[in-house]
Amino acid sequence: MxxxxxxxxxxxxxxxxxxxxxxxxxxxxxxxxxxxxxxxxxxxxxxxxxxxxxxxxxxxxxxxGIPLPDEETAGRCLLVTLAFGLVHDELSPKDVGNGLSMTVTARTWEETRFLSVAADYSEWLEPDELAQWEKELRTAAHSLAAVTDLGSSIGVPGARSG
Structure with missing residues (x-):
């Protein structure tokens, strides 16, 4: 790309x-x-x-002749990029939690689930809560990466194309 x-x-x-x-x-x-x-x-x-x-x-x-996407599309691309980064071990769960911006949006169930879990990150989580949050985040990231059609449009190698 x-x-x-x-x-x-x-x-x-x-x-x-x-x-x-x-x-x-x-x-x-x-x-x-x-x-x-x-x-x-x-x-x-x-x-x-x-x-x-x-x-x-x-x-x-x-x-x-390169159009700027609307905010919803850009936010969804960011969300998918964070999910793929976690799935491919390029980002840590903490990086994902800190990588959210105000423009992140979700349209599908998998995007909504990933965003919901990622948004629960806090530096004040207890160690057992942190471990559970990381597990839920990884599960949500894998679910999103498996079904999204945005991966190929953001340059993720081997991603599904829409």
């Missing part, structure tokens, strides 16, 4: 910091993507005005 297409849902889900966008643009240029706004964005320093960076990023996507 093209890194700019992949970044679009991350941007809407508010997990892609503005300071990373110039480097993302530079990589996209190396990958063969090109537009005036993308070149300008790639030339900005990391510490540029975040509003200017975001505006150039959105303009570059528009120039390249």
């Amino acid at each position: 093209d890194r700019l297409q992949f970044s679009a849902w991350q941007y809407v889900a508010e997990i892609l910091p503005a300071e990373e966008l110039p480097m993302l643009a530079a990589h996209a240029l190396v990958d063969g993507r090109d537009s005036p706004a993308l070149r300008e964005l790639a030339g900005l320093p990391r510490r540029s005005n975040p509003a200017e960076v975001r505006d150039l990023y959105v303009l570059a996507l528009r120039e390249l």
Whole structure:
């Protein structure tokens, strides 16, 4: 999957910091993507005005014909990414609990279950509660990863395609 297409849902889900966008643009240029706004964005320093960076990023996507997803889709992609990260041992249960953003949303039963369990994370959980929470989270992550059709759209290798 093209890194700019992949970044679009991350941007809407508010997990892609503005300071990373110039480097993302530079990589996209190396990958063969090109537009005036993308070149300008790639030339900005990391510490540029975040509003200017975001505006150039959105303009570059528009120039390249890459649509920004709606907030629901972006939130669901984040949820599925967290589930796959846990299933593939790329994230810890604590990473998942801390990785939720305000834009996370759920549409299916499996997404709702995973979100519900993940949202129960607290640093104040007792050790036995933490172990039970981790077990429930892993079970919910496996259920979601097994049925979702969003995995291929977020670049998860071997994921079901919708």
